[in-house]
Amino acid sequence: MSQSYNRGTVEDFGRWREFTAGMWAWIFHKFTGWVLVGYLFTHIAVLSTAINVDPAAAQSSADIYTNTIAGLESLLVVRFLEVGLLAVAVFHILNGIRLLMVDLGVGLESQDKSFYASLVLTGAIVVASVPTFLGGKLV
Amino acid sequence: MAEHYSSFERGGRRWLFQRLTAVFLIGVLAFHFVLLHFVNHAADITFLGTQARMSQVGYFATMWLFLVTATFHGVNGVYNALVNQGLTGSQKNAVKYLLVVAGLLLVVQGTRVALAMTNLV
Amino acid sequence: MSTQIEQQETETEEQEAEPEVESPGDRRRAAKRQRLQEEEAQRVAEEETLDDEETVHLKVFRYDPEVEGKQEPRFDDFTVPYHKGMTVLDALIYARDRYDSSLTFRHSCRQAVCGSDALFVNGRQRLGCKTQLSDLEDPVRIEPLPHQEVVKDLVVDMEHFYDQMEAVEPFFDPDELPEDDLEEQRQTRENRETVKMSTRCIWCGACMSSCNIAAGDNEYLGPAAINKAYRFAMDEREGEQRKQERLRIIEQEHGVWRCQTQFSCTEVCPKDIPLTEHIQALKRESVKNNLKFW
Numbered sequence: 252m253s254q255s256y257n258r259g260t261v262e263d264f265g266r267w268r269e270f271t272a273g274m275w276a277w278i279f280h281k282f283t284g285w286v287l288v289g290y291l292f293t294h295i296a297v298l299s300t301a302i303n304v305d306p307a308a309a310q311s312s313a314d315i316y317t318n319t320i321a322g323l324e325s326l327l328v329v330r331f332l333e334v335g336l337l338a339v340a341v342f343h344i345l346n347g348i349r350l351l352m353v354d355l356g357v358g359l360e361s362q363d364k365s366f367y368a369s370l371v372l373t374g375a376i377v378v379a380s381v382p383t384f385l386g387g388k389l390v
Numbered sequence: 391m392a393e394h395y396s397s398f399e400r401g402g403r404r405w406l407f408q409r410l411t412a413v414f415l416i417g418v419l420a421f422h423f424v425l426l427h428f429v430n431h432a433a434d435i436t437f438l439g440t441q442a443r444m445s446q447v448g449y450f451a452t453m454w455l456f457l458v459t460a461t462f463h464g465v466n467g468v469y470n471a472l473v474n475q476g477l478t479g480s481q482k483n484a485v486k487y488l489l490v491v492a493g494l495l496l497v498v499q500g501t502r503v504a505l506a507m508t509n510l511v
Numbered sequence: 512m513s514t515q516i517e518q519q520e521t522e523t524e525e526q527e528a529e530p531e532v533e534s535p536g537d538r539r540r541a542a543k544r545q546r547l548q549e550e551e552a553q554r555v556a557e558e559e560t561l562d563d564e565e566t567v568h569l570k571v572f573r574y575d576p577e578v579e580g581k582q583e584p585r586f587d588d589f590t591v592p593y594h595k596g597m598t599v600l601d602a603l604i605y606a607r608d609r610y611d612s613s614l615t616f617r618h619s620c621r622q623a624v625c626g627s628d629a630l631f632v633n634g635r636q637r638l639g640c641k642t643q644l645s646d647l648e649d650p651v652r653i654e655p656l657p658h659q660e661v662v663k664d665l666v667v668d669m670e671h672f673y674d675q676m677e678a679v680e681p682f683f684d685p686d687e688l689p690e691d692d693l694e695e696q697r698q699t700r701e702n703r704e705t706v707k708m709s710t711r712c713i714w715c716g717a718c719m720s721s722c723n724i725a726a727g728d729n730e731y732l733g734p735a736a737i738n739k740a741y742r743f744a745m746d747e748r749e750g751e752q753r754k755q756e757r758l759r760i761i762e763q764e765h766g767v768w769r770c771q772t773q774f775s776c777t778e779v780c781p782k783d784i785p786l787t788e789h790i791q792a793l794k795r796e797s798v799k800n801n802l803k804f805w
Contacts, residue, residue: 273775274775287464301440301506302506333427356791356792359791475727
């Protein structure tokens with residue numbers, strides 16, 4: 252056998268219709284993980300404004316830290332991004348619990364159901380939180 | 391294959407720490423979200439409010455641990471994801487050191503921020 | 512009378528060579544010719560009525576590096592008469608025997624024991640002999656196992672898979688043997704239950720082919736090999752030293768830690784082995800084992 256044919260990655264994302272629950276859970280967990288670690292770095296960057304706060308200005312809430320956060324929160328886009336962040340975090344937490352159960356060898360035969368449950372629960376929590384996130388003063 | 395088995399310490403310990411930090415993060419991330427979006431609205435955050443919270447030793451310690459564990463969990467997760475994509479050799483090493491440096495920088499900067507938020511400095 | 516001559520006789524069916532003296536052998540051969548003719552007539556009749564009959568449409572991956580014109584992979588279409596209980600392997604055998612004798616695939620026992628005919632059928636790793644056509648949507652798309660190199664048509668190179676299987680040293684090695692040579696090496700019922708499912712592996716390679724991680728990382732041991740390690744490491748009769756050695760193999764960087772619990776292997780395993788569960792059990796076993804030394 253001098254030759255053989257390599258088809259490369261046959262099971263690439265083009266076959267997404269054939270993916271099963273466990274595969275979707277993995278894809279979502281990885282995606283939300285990337286978002287969260289990206290947010291962690293951004294979050295610390297934004298909060299770094301706390302280093303340059305002028306104590307006098309802080310007394311009247313006119314310091315750079317308070318202003319930066321208030322400025323961001325006044326943007327509707329940021330509010331929607333926060334809802335997205337909540338969705339991402341809640342799913343990562345719930346599916347994370349599912350994965351810890353899998354690691355402990357608990358309920359592996361219903362791993363697909365627990366994935367659907369974490370999806371549904373994420374949806375419910377996010378929908379219920381929308382008023383809290385979009386409400387409040389949008390200056 | 392059979393010639394170069396690496397020791398347990400690399401894969402296994404990181405695997406275990408990824409899970410242990412996960413357990414901690416589940417609680418703290420949920421707490422963090424509830425406290426800063428539901429109890430206190432994100433839009434109403436002021437420096438004085440932040441300072442009042444961060445000056446409590448227990449809260450400060452929790453947040454700092456949150457920073458460290460989240461950084462480890464995130465950076466280690468990114469590394470695992472890249473290794474699973476088939477990253478090998480010198481590329482893998484380069485990514486490893488890049489991620490370690492990025493993680494350390496984040497922890498250092500995060501610690502500076504956390505200290506600036508207290509009334510200690 | 513050599514068989515070759517008889518062959519010629521059967522091929523030229525009209526030729527009626529009546530022997531002068533009828534021996535029992537001649538009578539048998541005459542009866543055989545008669546039967547073959549009837550079968551042939553039946554086949555012709557079958558093919559003529561194929562249009563009215565229930566048929567299955569196969570789309571089969573073809574590739575042959577040694578034949579010019581087949582070096583570019585393509586899909587061939589076969590229409591095969593369907594009968595109740597027909598499997599994917601049955602359909603392939605029909606297509607090979609009736610339409611194209613160059614169609615190449617592995618098969619042997621036809622009863623999900625030998626593990627030769629794992630194929631990629633309608634986007635999923637399945638055992639050809641264990642997959643009912645009635646469970647599949649038409650047309651049935653048959654490809655060789657993904658993530659392995661294709662040698663010809665549906666035949667893939669299994670060498671890497673076997674290498675990984677052997678890497679975990681899959682053999683039984685107890686510390687102490689019973690004093691009497693004829694004595695059985697007994698195991699408790701509970702322990703038997705623990706390893707029972709893992710012993711069912713038929714080395715078909717469906718799990719390895721379905722694994723997203725094994726596709727990206729060629730050094731990853733893969734589900735089948737880890738399951739093999741589980742089968743021996745979890746056996747209470749295994750010697751302590753061998754177990755430590757085995758754990759060292761599976762806990763290397765490209766061992767159990769690479770598993771991302773996507774459950775793909777567990778989904779496709781034709782013998783229903785809970786592969787993910789076994790991999791997770793070995794992860795815990797290995798952590799526990801190493802905690803002792805801290």
